[in-house]
Amino acid sequence: MTKITYIEHNGKEHTVDVQNGLTVMEGAVQNDIPGIDADCGGSMACATCHVYVKDDWYDKLDEKNEGEDDMIDQAYEPKKNSRLSCQITVSDKIEGLVVHLPEKQV
Amino acid sequence: MIKTDALIIGAGPTGLFTAHQLKIIGLDCQIVDNLDKIGGQCIELYPDKPIYDIPAIPECTGEELTQNLIKQLKPFKIKFHLNERVDEVKKDNNNWEVKTSNDKKFSTPNVIIAGGVGSFEPRKFSLKECEQFENKSIFYSIKDKKIFEGKTVTIFGGGDSALDWAVELSKNSKVNLIHRRDEFRGANATVDKVHELAKSGKINLYTKYQLSGIGGSSNLESVEITHENKEVKTFKTDYMLGFFGLIMQLGPIANWGLNLNKKTIEVDTEKFETNQKGIYAVGDICTYPGKLKLILSGFHEGALAARACFKLARPNEKYRFEFTTSSKTIKNRLGVKSD
Numbered sequence: 001m002t003k004i005t006y007i008e009h010n011g012k013e014h015t016v017d018v019q020n021g022l023t024v025m026e027g028a029v030q031n032d033i034p035g036i037d038a039d040c041g042g043s044m045a046c047a048t049c050h051v052y053v054k055d056d057w058y059d060k061l062d063e064k065n066e067g068e069d070d071m072i073d074q075a076y077e078p079k080k081n082s083r084l085s086c087q088i089t090v091s092d093k094i095e096g097l098v099v100h101l102p103e104k105q106v
Numbered sequence: 107m108i109k110t111d112a113l114i115i116g117a118g119p120t121g122l123f124t125a126h127q128l129k130i131i132g133l134d135c136q137i138v139d140n141l142d143k144i145g146g147q148c149i150e151l152y153p154d155k156p157i158y159d160i161p162a163i164p165e166c167t168g169e170e171l172t173q174n175l176i177k178q179l180k181p182f183k184i185k186f187h188l189n190e191r192v193d194e195v196k197k198d199n200n201n202w203e204v205k206t207s208n209d210k211k212f213s214t215p216n217v218i219i220a221g222g223v224g225s226f227e228p229r230k231f232s233l234k235e236c237e238q239f240e241n242k243s244i245f246y247s248i249k250d251k252k253i254f255e256g257k258t259v260t261i262f263g264g265g266d267s268a269l270d271w272a273v274e275l276s277k278n279s280k281v282n283l284i285h286r287r288d289e290f291r292g293a294n295a296t297v298d299k300v301h302e303l304a305k306s307g308k309i310n311l312y313t314k315y316q317l318s319g320i321g322g323s324s325n326l327e328s329v330e331i332t333h334e335n336k337e338v339k340t341f342k343t344d345y346m347l348g349f350f351g352l353i354m355q356l357g358p359i360a361n362w363g364l365n366l367n368k369k370t371i372e373v374d375t376e377k378f379e380t381n382q383k384g385i386y387a388v389g390d391i392c393t394y395p396g397k398l399k400l401i402l403s404g405f406h407e408g409a410l411a412a413r414a415c416f417k418l419a420r421p422n423e424k425y426r427f428e429f430t431t432s433s434k435t436i437k438n439r440l441g442v443k444s445d
Contacts, residue, residue, distance in 0.1 A: 069289065077232050103232075
């Protein structure tokens with residue numbers, strides 16, 4: 001289990017334990033954290049699990065997959081620290097990760 | 107007014123197979139879809155991605171699956187209404203009166219919603235002020251390119267639509283192209299062309315910029331963009347075009363008095379009927395205890411909803427279950443010879 005913190009756009013924080021091997025998107029969905037839609041179910045075919053990774057965490061994550069930035073182009077208000085949470089796999093390496101959720105996904 | 111036994115909303119795999127099941131049992135049906143092509147998410151989101159869990163098909167792409175479903179429907183000559191969104195569903199005695207965005211009207215006892223995650227709509231600028239200029243000087247698709255002649259057009263986006271239009275409009279307009287990063291996701295040849303046109307001054311290219319403001323009262327007059335490093339630029343523009351891909355929205359379905367659960371519609375598992383008699387939901391858009399968002403589940407749900415439609419479409423007849431392998435009637439419908 002790895003601790004991940006999701007901060008909603010209104011500032012509400014949710015810190016949950018997510019099983020290693022799941023994605024940060026799945027961690028949100030399984031814990032009913034509002035603000036992640038994940039319409040395509042994690043196949044990197046939409047951009048509705050979009051998150052902003054807290055700055056100091058951005059470089060610690062594995063590099064983006066090919067095509068992820070193409071989908072982020074289509075997200076709501078993408079920024080430099082934007083990621084698709086379905087493409088971040090949970091492991092001990094990211095214990096304590098903090099992600100901010102955008103105002104909306106669609 | 108078009109009369110039909112059942113109207114299917116959504117031409118994705120579930121909608122297509124549901125049509126097949128309706129025709130097999132002798133009902134007629136028509137299909138409406140907001141996209142300009144048949145196939146739904148399979149075609150729009152992942153035409154080239156392989157799918158491995160369609161029973162008896164070890165591997166196929168979204169496009170192949172769609173082509174096969176269309177082939178399976180061939181004997182039936184089904185009427186498709188593409189590029190149309192169903193906007194209204196209203197009760198009219200024992201029938202539902204359905205109206206589309208093109209003002210087409212249907213009267214049917216059965217409406218089957220096979221709408222996936224909703225209808226595909228272009229993603230719009232997130233800046234609120236843009237709404238007042240929408241369809242006047244801000245567009246998300248182009249119907250008549252002549253209006254841009256001799257004008258300044260500011261295009262946002264980094265995919266094929268943005269690049270293709272930048273190249274095309276640069277012939278007769280002053281074009282600014284703005285994208286949030288350096289890389290483009292369009293076809294290589296188009297990307298090269300854009301860089302070439304930028305070099306020769308035909309396109310003003312701004313990368314790592316995003317929209318931060320607009321100006322104008324009755325007409326759009328100016329646009330403000332901000333660089334990653336916070337540097338701000340403002341310039342005059344007559345038109346703005348946004349090409350940020352498509353998003354899926356439940357849209358008007360939310361207004362039809364159906365019991366919703368997040369973005370899905372609650373149904374029973376006998377008929378896949380909603381809380382409204384004669385309105386069914388199948389595929390990704392429906393929910394019930396144990397629901398799996400798999401294409402194969404959609405096929406099952408469509409088959410059962412089709413049988414439920416029979417009762418309302420043919421109140422004086424009794425539905426009789428038959429196998430395609432042995433039924434003469436079904437073989438006639440399929441146009442194949444029986445032994």
